[in-house]
Amino acid sequence: MKLYTYFRSSAAFRVRIALNLKGMSYEAIPVHLLRDGGQHRGAAFSAVNPQQLVPVLEDEGHRVMQSLAIIEYLEETRPEPRLLPADAPGRARVRSLALAIGCEIHPLNNLRVLRYLTDVLDLSDEQKNRWYRHWVETGLAAVERRLSTEAETGSFCHGDRPTIADCFLVPQVFNAQRYQCDLSAVPTLMRIHGQCMGLEPFKRAEPAAQPDAE
Amino acid sequence: MKLYTYFRSSAAFRVRIALNLKGMSYEAIPVHLLRDGGQHRGAAFSAVNPQQLVPVLEDEGHRVMQSLAIIEYLEETRPEPRLLPADAPGRARVRSLALAIGCEIHPLNNLRVLRYLTDVLDLSDEQKNRWYRHWVETGLAAVERRLSTEAETGSFCHGDRPTIADCFLVPQVFNAQRYQCDLSAVPTLMRIHGQCMGLEPFKRAEPAAQPDAE
Numbered sequence: 001m002k003l004y005t006y007f008r009s010s011a012a013f014r015v016r017i018a019l020n021l022k023g024m025s026y027e028a029i030p031v032h033l034l035r036d037g038g039q040h041r042g043a044a045f046s047a048v049n050p051q052q053l054v055p056v057l058e059d060e061g062h063r064v065m066q067s068l069a070i071i072e073y074l075e076e077t078r079p080e081p082r083l084l085p086a087d088a089p090g091r092a093r094v095r096s097l098a099l100a101i102g103c104e105i106h107p108l109n110n111l112r113v114l115r116y117l118t119d120v121l122d123l124s125d126e127q128k129n130r131w132y133r134h135w136v137e138t139g140l141a142a143v144e145r146r147l148s149t150e151a152e153t154g155s156f157c158h159g160d161r162p163t164i165a166d167c168f169l170v171p172q173v174f175n176a177q178r179y180q181c182d183l184s185a186v187p188t189l190m191r192i193h194g195q196c197m198g199l200e201p202f203k204r205a206e207p208a209a210q211p212d213a214e
Numbered sequence: 215m216k217l218y219t220y221f222r223s224s225a226a227f228r229v230r231i232a233l234n235l236k237g238m239s240y241e242a243i244p245v246h247l248l249r250d251g252g253q254h255r256g257a258a259f260s261a262v263n264p265q266q267l268v269p270v271l272e273d274e275g276h277r278v279m280q281s282l283a284i285i286e287y288l289e290e291t292r293p294e295p296r297l298l299p300a301d302a303p304g305r306a307r308v309r310s311l312a313l314a315i316g317c318e319i320h321p322l323n324n325l326r327v328l329r330y331l332t333d334v335l336d337l338s339d340e341q342k343n344r345w346y347r348h349w350v351e352t353g354l355a356a357v358e359r360r361l362s363t364e365a366e367t368g369s370f371c372h373g374d375r376p377t378i379a380d381c382f383l384v385p386q387v388f389n390a391q392r393y394q395c396d397l398s399a400v401p402t403l404m405r406i407h408g409q410c411m412g413l414e415p416f417k418r419a420e421p422a423a424q425p426d427a428e
Contacts, residue, residue, distance in 0.1 A: 050359035051314060062303040066317065068282075069309035076302045088290045089276040095283035100265060102313075103280065107321035116348070127335065134330070145264035 001026040002058040004048060006033050007210035010106060010171035011067040012055040017167045018071045020201030022078050030212035033111055068102055071164055083164045093150070094158045097143065097165035101172045105139035109175065129179065136181045140172070144186040153188065155195050162196065170196050174207065215240040218262060218270040220247050221424035224320060224385035225281040226269035231381045232285045234415030236292050244426035247325060282316055285378055297378045307364070308372045311357065311379035315386045319353035323389065343393065350395045354386070358400040367402065369409050376410065384410050388421065
């Protein structure tokens, strides 16, 4: 099993957590998003993923793209330990929390979007950083409202075992901290983040622990 | 079964297609995103969804948010007709195509993002429209590269029956046409769009056919 990854990509970080939680070993193939004008845009990686995005998982001749699709694939092919609950409403809740991060926050703040703000729209770094923090803070506040009020929240996002929601939450908190977002309004979320980071599978997945870390 | 919906919301449009494909009847509860300063931000709807986003599905006392999580929930609780293939690599492919639209295109172009561009960043309508078209055109081009080269593409995105990927594709094409994006570079995708729009479940889901259409 191979994972095309970049240490700082939070989408790749999600998949690394899932692989570690499932106890699977894999070969990390680093794709540097800044070097060589962006290795993800080069011919070699474009042949792997025409969308030019990491992560990509290669497994038994199959190529899987998009972090959530990769984790669902792992869940279907290597079910234990489960990263989705057994009941349909619970599974929907976990997926909806993951998507609240994967669709409402992260897409607004990835590298190519930030570049469009500065390079095409000619915005200042200050405006760019405010944009970044705005979507992180409003997006995480919406997740906090759910986590702090819904009965299913446990020591993790859903009950007392890590799920796909936690795989999405932790990398987003890392990004938020890197951009010095205000996280004082999201205590439930930060408690869960702390709980996750006490676990080896999360720690081993973090950017600084990767072979391509700088 | 109830669906909180807005005729023009492409996320709600996806769910309407899935409900129609599965032959399920539902009560549509319109939430007007422009009236009353945005009904989705009012107290009534915020109690339904703290994320203040449509669509929300209510089913037997369960509330499900996020269009992909809703459709996966429908797939698990009302399996026929299937909107995901039976094999894990095929399921991953369908999900990754849906996410290529749901994560890489749509989040950049929804109402609150466009408002931030004009109201906070003080950009012109021309700059806003260029932003819109940029993400639609580059995002759909990436999807086209996959659809036009991968053997699994059939009369629909994956084989010869509609899947979740088609539920995501069609509303995105509607949006692209509304903003006069250039679709000449995505012929495979437009062929599949035409195929879908020949089917009653897709037609009945389109914005103009909704009870709250204007």
